[in-house]
Amino acid sequence: MDFGGLAAYLVSLAIMAGIYGVFCLGLNIQWGYTGLFNIGIAGFFCLGAYTSTMLSTPAPTGVYAHYVKQLFGLGLPFPMGLVGAALVCGLMALLIGLVTLRLREDYLAIATIGIAESVRLVFNNAHWLAGGPRGLTGVPRPLEHLVPPPYSDYLYLAIVLTVLVLIYLAIERAIRSPWGRVLRAIREDEVSAAMSGKNVFSFKLQSFVFGCMVMGVGGGLYAHYTKAVSPDVFTPLYGTFIIWVMLMAGGSGNNKGAVLGAFAIWGLWIGTKFMTDFLPVAWKARAPYIRFLLIGVLLEIILIRRPQGLLGEEKSVSKLMGGARE
């Protein structure tokens, strides 16, 4: 038994699950706590990944510059990349939110699809921006020089988990604050919340922006892990749908559920890969489609049988309130 190989495999699994966990936490702010139906996650995934890339890689020079056009490349350190990704996504979320958040939830959903599509289209077609369809490569890993190559993934896992935990704690703190209570009131009954004088639109906007900033960080983490970005990575399946399944499976309205869902569904996803390894050769090419079909069916089962997911919504929300939610 090649434990080294197995361990390395599990580490890469955990890194992806952790990255998706960040996305689920961001989505949970928007959906779980505020009831915003954002199906354009892939757009912010893409934007965050590209931003962090372009901030942390140097501009192409010499011969290379003929092949890859990039608008800017600042060569900044990794944390700046993540921060930049968060800020850019936050800004984009602000602009979009101002325009679309007054809409009904299902209109908002359609608008978010449009945004994700548009972002992907721009990165794909504006060759001068970031390499066009080929994308960019050579995204650096932080502290790479510190560890020998076989263990660089372990280090990155530690980094991802650290970021995940930090974000988790920050969100938990925010949710238990008065700000968080207003968000939940809006989700429960927007009309009453409005009538009690809260500026519902402003709170929704804050929630949307905050959530998208978290997603931007996730995108950045992804880029530095895979060391490359290109538009065709951020599909509706990998970039939006799977995250929704993760959140619904884990329990929307519950940050622990969000993270649990990410690990559970990613584990299941990898598990289906093993299952399809048993398929006859003729079917191998179809394996990813079969796997995604199962994920889709899983979502439907969750929605019909157990919409609250594994953990359900959090029971006690504030130490001050204590006990069960009213």
Add this chain to the structure above:
Amino acid sequence: MAELIVYGLVLGGIIALGAIGLSLVYGILGFANFAHGDLMTAGAYLALFLTTGLFADLGVSNAVFGPFSFGWRMALAFPYAMCIVAGLAILTDRVLYRRLRRKRSNAVILAMSSLGASFIIRMVVLIAWGADYRVYRPGLMRPALELPLGVRIRPDQILILVVVVLLVVLLHLFLTRTRMGKAMRATADNMELARISGIDTERVVLWTWWIGGALAASGGILYGIDVQLHAEMGWDHLLPLFAAAILGGIGNVYGALVGALIIGVVQQVSTAFMSPSYKPAVAFLIMIAILLVRPQGIFGGRRN
């Protein structure tokens, strides 16, 4: 420019077939059906199966009609595919949406479920036919006709316009002259009053899916005839479908038709100024503009 407008009308007509069904479903069932585009995909691929598989095996003639790019196989496959997809739409309602309706799930959960359904349909298509682009008649080139104003149009495309008009007229007659059609309009206006009057709203729902599915399938097949088939074709149409329905006033069938024609033409004309890849973004911008300026659409819809 005239040619862009004409082709825009053709593509707009195809969008209309999807948008009308989408608008109907939204008006009567009250939720945004994200699987509607994939119903178009299902129709197109079912027609592919019927024309290259079943009807070929049954010995139906492969000859084409005159200047068109299809013959008896497609002529038969068209209505059959429409019916099968209508059945598929009803199936998704029975298995998924009706259960959620009974649990009084809100519109967002229903929309989420339809999102899942769209992926399921698309995956089935990918499993069965793969990711390659397909056409109904590989290698067949049909010459275009020369019309005034420098417009070149293929006979297929003229037929598409004719079919769209025909289907819309049939729908109009159904909605205004038949008892069930009026019941559908009544239910879209006020579902509770329809129940109170004794109208069987579950049957209305059935008819809604039937019509929505059949129209979507026809749109998908026509697109396949005009352009090509690929597994994402329906999903790629989703933004234009919603934009058209919202532009016309969601719930308003005739609004969806007008909205779709506008979207089709504007999208096509935009290719004179920018890459055709940006067409979906154009539809999206129109939709955002309408939602900001006049959210109830040009003609005002049923639900707000």
Add this chain to the structure above:
Amino acid sequence: MNIIEVDRVTAGYGQGDILKEVHLEVGAGQMVAVVGPNGAGKSTLLKTVFGLLFPRAGSIRFEGREIAGKPPEEIVRLGISYVPQVSNVFPSLTVQENLEMGAFIRRDDFKHKFEELFSLFPLLQERRHQKVGQLSGGQRQMVAMGRALMLDPKVLLLDEPSAGLAPLLVTSIFEKVQSINASGIAVVMVEQNTREALKMAHHGYVLATGRNVLDGTGQELLANEEIGRLYLGE
């Protein structure tokens, strides 16, 4: 035998009870008025009789048979029609089409019903092919009642037919209601316009906070001092 008997019905939405052990009797062909302050549960009573709400306790009998727990689709087929207070027409359909929808479940030839209704509501005849959304409030109310009458019901449940109408129209609507009742259809009418309602009614029930307070003939209730003080402004 009473055509409708509501026997100690308790009903509500969600946690609380809106109706608490309410009783009501309607004799065949009678006009019964249900009056009382806002929030008394009057509309809820009609909805419960019509099956839009199921009672938690008690029974509702129509022509002697139990109908509590039956959905509206069944109740309307038994011969009870309901006109809600608001949202009681199909605005994008024409007057004619609204009436046709009222008759949706009829399998027989019902063309004569149009003539009957247009003689009851002559104003609607000239607007036959107009979309109801474009009509005035009073005309819409007529369409709403016409829709319900297309089925030749034995009982008509009316929820505040005069709500939101100008005084002249109120008189006109009440005249129509009386004609309807005179033709043999029992009417249960919830009304805020207490005096007019009681004047027309054979029998009246006063509800407050979900309970019966008083009942008697229309004349008795009109003469009653307490009613006069509370609801008639005397």
